[in-house]
Amino acid sequence: MEDFLARYGFLFVTILQQALLGLSLYLPLMAGQLSLASIGFYSLGGYVAAIMGTHPALAPLRDALGFYVYPLEWLVALAASTILGAALGYPALRLRGIYLALATIAFVQVFGVVVLNMPIAGGAIGIFGIPQPFENRLAYVWFFGPLLVLTLLFLWRLERSGTGRLFFSIREDELAAGAMGVNVTARKVQAFVLGCALAGVVGAMSAPLLNTWNARQGTFDAAVACLAYVLIGGRRSKWGALLGAALLVSLPELLRPLQNSRMILNGVVLVLACIYMPQGIAGLFARRKA
Amino acid sequence: MTRVFLSVALSLVLAMPAMAEPVAKPIPIGVAVATTSNIALFGQEQVNGAKIAEAYFNAQGGVNGTPIKLVFQDTAGDEAGAVNAFQSLITTAKVVGIVGPTLSQQAFAADPLANSAKVPVVAPSNTAKGIPQIGDYISRISAPMTVVAPKSLQKALALNPGIRKVAVLYAQNDAFSTSETSVFQEAIKTLNLKIVSLQKFQTTDTDFTTQVTAVLGSAADLVVVSGLAADSGNLVKQLRQFGYKGPIVGGNGLNSPNMFPVCGALCEGILVAQAYSPQADLPVNKEFVKRFEAVYKKSPAQFSAQAFAAVQAIVEALRKVEKDTKKKITAMDLAAARQAVNKALLSGMLLHTPLGEISLDPKGEVNQKQFYVSTIRMNPGGKTGAFVLTK
Numbered sequence A: 001m002e003d004f005l006a007r008y009g010f011l012f013v014t015i016l017q018q019a020l021l022g023l024s025l026y027l028p029l030m031a032g033q034l035s036l037a038s039i040g041f042y043s044l045g046g047y048v049a050a051i052m053g054t055h056p057a058l059a060p061l062r063d064a065l066g067f068y069v070y071p072l073e074w075l076v077a078l079a080a081s082t083i084l085g086a087a088l089g090y091p092a093l094r095l096r097g098i099y100l101a102l103a104t105i106a107f108v109q110v111f112g113v114v115v116l117n118m119p120i121a122g123g124a125i126g127i128f129g130i131p132q133p134f135e136n137r138l139a140y141v142w143f144f145g146p147l148l149v150l151t152l153l154f155l156w157r158l159e160r161s162g163t164g165r166l167f168f169s170i171r172e173d174e175l176a177a178g179a180m181g182v183n184v185t186a187r188k189v190q191a192f193v194l195g196c197a198l199a200g201v202v203g204a205m206s207a208p209l210l211n212t213w214n215a216r217q218g219t220f221d222a223a224v225a226c227l228a229y230v231l232i233g234g235r236r237s238k239w240g241a242l243l244g245a246a247l248l249v250s251l252p253e254l255l256r257p258l259q260n261s262r263m264i265l266n267g268v269v270l271v272l273a274c275i276y277m278p279q280g281i282a283g284l285f286a287r288r289k290a
Numbered sequence B: 001m002t003r004v005f006l007s008v009a010l011s012l013v014l015a016m017p018a019m020a021e022p023v024a025k026p027i028p029i030g031v032a033v034a035t036t037s038n039i040a041l042f043g044q045e046q047v048n049g050a051k052i053a054e055a056y057f058n059a060q061g062g063v064n065g066t067p068i069k070l071v072f073q074d075t076a077g078d079e080a081g082a083v084n085a086f087q088s089l090i091t092t093a094k095v096v097g098i099v100g101p102t103l104s105q106q107a108f109a110a111d112p113l114a115n116s117a118k119v120p121v122v123a124p125s126n127t128a129k130g131i132p133q134i135g136d137y138i139s140r141i142s143a144p145m146t147v148v149a150p151k152s153l154q155k156a157l158a159l160n161p162g163i164r165k166v167a168v169l170y171a172q173n174d175a176f177s178t179s180e181t182s183v184f185q186e187a188i189k190t191l192n193l194k195i196v197s198l199q200k201f202q203t204t205d206t207d208f209t210t211q212v213t214a215v216l217g218s219a220a221d222l223v224v225v226s227g228l229a230a231d232s233g234n235l236v237k238q239l240r241q242f243g244y245k246g247p248i249v250g251g252n253g254l255n256s257p258n259m260f261p262v263c264g265a266l267c268e269g270i271l272v273a274q275a276y277s278p279q280a281d282l283p284v285n286k287e288f289v290k291r292f293e294a295v296y297k298k299s300p301a302q303f304s305a306q307a308f309a310a311v312q313a314i315v316e317a318l319r320k321v322e323k324d325t326k327k328k329i330t331a332m333d334l335a336a337a338r339q340a341v342n343k344a345l346l347s348g349m350l351l352h353t354p355l356g357e358i359s360l361d362p363k364g365e366v367n368q369k370q371f372y373v374s375t376i377r378m379n380p381g382g383k384t385g386a387f388v389l390t391k
Helices: A002-030 A038-054 A056-092 A097-117 A137-160 A164-171 A174-179 A186-212 A220-233 A238-254 A256-276 A282-287 B002-014 B040-059 B081-092 B104-116 B148-161 B175-190 B210-219 B228-239 B255-265 B283-296 B303-323 B334-345
Strands: B027-033 B068-075 B121-123 B137-139 B165-171 B194-201 B222-226 B247-251 B271-274 B350-353 B357-362 B365-369 B372-378 B387-391
Touching: A002 A038, A002 A137, A002 A164, A002 A186, A002 A220, A002 A238, A002 B081, A038 A056, A038 A097, A038 A186, A038 A220, A056 A097, A056 A186, A097 A220, A137 A164, A137 A186, A137 A238, A137 B350, A164 A174, A164 A186, A164 B255, A174 A186, A186 B081, A220 A238, A220 A256, A220 A282, A238 A256, A238 A282, A256 B068, B027 B040, B027 B081, B027 B303, B040 B068, B040 B283, B040 B303, B068 B081, B068 B303, B081 B104, B104 B121, B104 B137, B104 B175, B121 B303, B148 B175, B148 B247, B148 B271, B148 B372, B165 B175, B165 B210, B175 B194, B194 B210, B194 B255, B210 B228, B222 B228, B228 B255, B255 B372, B255 B387, B283 B303, B303 B334, B303 B350
Parallel strands: B027 B068, B121 B137, B165 B194, B165 B222, B222 B247, B247 B271
Antiparallel strands: B271 B372, B350 B357, B357 B365, B372 B387
């Protein structure tokens, strides 16, 4: 058991972390908006935590707060992501479908170049030696676990609330929703900002987990990986992001004994999943119920 | 308070009982580099070099008669992958030491794990500032480029004494290139040259029109490039195509035969700073090159030689432990063996590697005496070429 925990503890935490990132993509998808911006906010949140955790000027603050500096980092990341998310969301969400996706990819690229050129973010090497709240990486379950439970509870309530139904109405038919008097832009921005805020907090939690933070965390590749969680898992259910992340993150690790052919098998599984489960893994369960 | 409670609760759950575990036979040494993802080109060269080391040292009788076995784990290109690979080597493969990971950024994520598990790590290719400072169990055999970069500049000046104006280009998203370019820029100032143009690019770029136009506009008579093989290859190619005729000095990223297919005949004449040259006249290097060429049908790159040297460092540390304690490694407890290996690594022993004579200081930083400056010479047809030591 100890061996198992030591071997797969980090993997388990990574699954929770990536599932949360998947959920941050699911939020705008509830209102039918395909956004890849989450990874940019994840990167932003990570930088907030990394700078707050290592900058010499903030040392007195860290000493005074002790462990509570971590919740403070999350709050600062949350505030920063919410503000930047709203500022980005209003102009970007006037675009539809593929153009919105492209605009959010552009945001991720621009953000990456900006941080590379900010001395405080450490350039290409990034920031390292970020203080650890826990000795063991499995203990980060206490960060990501409660956040995941809270997020799922929030989504569960949201889906049944008026706001959630307004989101779904836009997803099903934006024109019809607008004609029924739904303030389409405001709702879309709301869903988008919720996703950005979540991604920011996940980033702030992840910087200590990785012990280092750099511009490579917020690349286009990472954005596509998050999108894959939602698509493979099922984009019409909150469980989709969870299942997708669990499958895609654990598969390469569980296939490790296969050495170099593991990535081939990993790819084969993904292709088969796309062909035979167009509604994702979660879609499989939904159909059975119906 | 919460923190205390949580850590106590978790340490109870996770308390690793200090079981006496013997070292396996053959002695397992971990190699965690990137054999997949966009940095796999480097990782593959490292795997090749390490495999030659395994065969070479086992042919010598391994560690005083006990053979070694390399256990390879792919880190892929990201930080999480490096952590998982290290975890697997430490808990499942029960290695006495680890060679890896490929990138400095990955090292910052994965090395603390090995350090807290008290497993020695020898970095074959991490050149960023602060790597040996991660912990007592972390050392490296890859020299930061502070010594070698000025040498290639001096060589360029000696060949073209008229140089006054320099254009500097670097890949701003690559950790190695950004630290190397600051060394270059420092050296340019010390040599009383003037930087007339400073251009940035990304390692993923393919079109360098903007940068090339700026360089040509500045009328520079020397161009200094810090980047990786593919992007720098394209950059050099476009510089030449747009009419730049002067000399080009490349950083260590251009020190790769992977450049040749990219810039072809236009690679000709680039001066490159190297931490390793296959032509180095050392017995161990000649044997390494012979074995490498027999297996892979090409001459070894710097990444391969460094991986060889990293494995060598661990093997020689194992030998030293056996000599000092007069006990077989395989008769030792795994945890004790790991600690003894680390102590031997940091004892300042001199290693005769293909890179030349190197030693590790007590902090784990490498001391490398010899560096090289080579010129790229392309064969007729422009498909193949070689790095020729500049006299």
